[in-house]
Amino acid sequence: MKIPLTKILDLYKVMILTRLAEEKHEALFHQKRLPVYTHLSLGQEAAGVGVSGLLKKDDYLFGTHRGMPEYLGKGMKLKNIFAEYGGRTTGLSKGKGGLHLCDAENGLLGLVGSLGSDFPFAVGVGISIRNRGTDQVVVKYFGEGTAEQADFHPCMNMMSLWKLPVIFACVNNRFTEYHPYRETTSTEHIGPRGAGYGIAWKTVEDGNDLVAVCEAMTEAIERARSGGGPTLIEFMTYRIAPHHTGDPCVYRKKEEVEIWKQKDPIQRCKAYLMKSGVLSEEMDKKIYQEAESEMEEAIQHLEKSPYPDPDEALKGVYA
Numbered sequence: 335m336k337i338p339l340t341k342i343l344d345l346y347k348v349m350i351l352t353r354l355a356e357e358k359h360e361a362l363f364h365q366k367r368l369p370v371y372t373h374l375s376l377g378q379e380a381a382g383v384g385v386s387g388l389l390k391k392d393d394y395l396f397g398t399h400r401g402m403p404e405y406l407g408k409g410m411k412l413k414n415i416f417a418e419y420g421g422r423t424t425g426l427s428k429g430k431g432g433l434h435l436c437d438a439e440n441g442l443l444g445l446v447g448s449l450g451s452d453f454p455f456a457v458g459v460g461i462s463i464r465n466r467g468t469d470q471v472v473v474k475y476f477g478e479g480t481a482e483q484a485d486f487h488p489c490m491n492m493m494s495l496w497k498l499p500v501i502f503a504c505v506n507n508r509f510t511e512y513h514p515y516r517e518t519t520s521t522e523h524i525g526p527r528g529a530g531y532g533i534a535w536k537t538v539e540d541g542n543d544l545v546a547v548c549e550a551m552t553e554a555i556e557r558a559r560s561g562g563g564p565t566l567i568e569f570m571t572y573r574i575a576p577h578h579t580g581d582p583c584v585y586r587k588k589e590e591v592e593i594w595k596q597k598d599p600i601q602r603c604k605a606y607l608m609k610s611g612v613l614s615e616e617m618d619k620k621i622y623q624e625a626e627s628e629m630e631e632a633i634q635h636l637e638k639s640p641y642p643d644p645d646e647a648l649k650g651v652y653a
């Protein structure tokens with residue numbers, strides 16, 4: 335399934351914005367200008383951007399705590415994300431959600447604090463799509479550690495039984511908080527679990543290849559839209575970043591991280607686009623400049639926006 339080069343170029347731009355925005359987020363956190371601490375997606379941007387970048391605006395996504403790539407890929411605006419992280423009135427949830435982003439306009443129905451508790455939400459949205467008879471799809475994106483949560487299993491069963499337009503997309507970044515994943519996960523791969531439930535599945539061994547991610551997602555999206563039912567896809571990658579700001583990463587060797595830095599998805603995508611003749615060094619420079627100015631605008635928007643009045647605290651608690 336060939337993905338148009340123009341689409342790959344668009345998503346390459348999103349990967350760059352993600353990288354710059356996350357690095358800036360971390361710097362702002364240390365300067366006490368952005369109080370929400372970070373879970374960076376450094377090194378695994380291709381999986382996140384590719385998972386959401388081919389969805390339509392009215393498709394749904396449940397993302398992760400390491401979510402900048404999939405949120406920007408789905409069409410969320412950086413300035414809205416920063417304003418929410420900063421707890422400002424101009425944020426998506428008027429500053430009350432913080433890390434837990436919600437952007438209904440772009441199909442993001444919320445990020446849960448208890449990992450995996452949104453597997454059933456995704457299945458519920460799948461039932462809603464089926465009942466309304468639209469061709470929308472819902473993607474639930476999660477880490478391999480989250481795949482060990484109990485709700486994963488009944489949800490796999492139900493979405494298969496009812497042939498729902500749900501895609502479970504797993505980013506296997508080889509770490510679950512402070513553990514290499516094989517200390518907490520009994521199998522090498524999450525993908526083959528699809529077979530146990532009669533669900534189409536795939537493990538993309540090179541989840542740092544944006545094109546491979548997009549090809550796998552295209553297949554799954556087409557299956558879901560055409561009534562072919564759910565898919566489980568796993569993308570193998572590596573979490574170059576610490577689990578969160580301040581994690582000393584004593585559970586892995588520095589040499590291993592260095593090896594993975596050589597597989598940087600952004601540099602690889604750049605090489606692919608240049609070889610394909612749709613990107614030049616000059617264009618690349620411009621892409622970085624545009625991303626920098628979008629980020630500067632987002633920071634200015636954040637810092638100009640007011641904090642909510644304390645009286646707002648109990649408003650909007652119930653819908």
Ligand SMILES: Cc1ncc(C[n+]2csc(CCOP(=O)(O)OP(=O)(O)O)c2C)c(N)n1
Pocket residue numbers: 398399400447448449450476477478479480481507509510511573577
């Ligand atoms: C139910 C639950 N248990 C534990 C946590 C704490 N926690 C936050 S992130 C994380 C790691 C999850 O690993 P994975 O799903 O592989 O995602 P990754 O952090 O690698 O992106 C954990 C255990 C939580 N938020 N919810």
Ligand SMILES: [Mg+2]
Pocket residue numbers: 477478479505506507508509510511
């Ligand atoms: Mg993980």
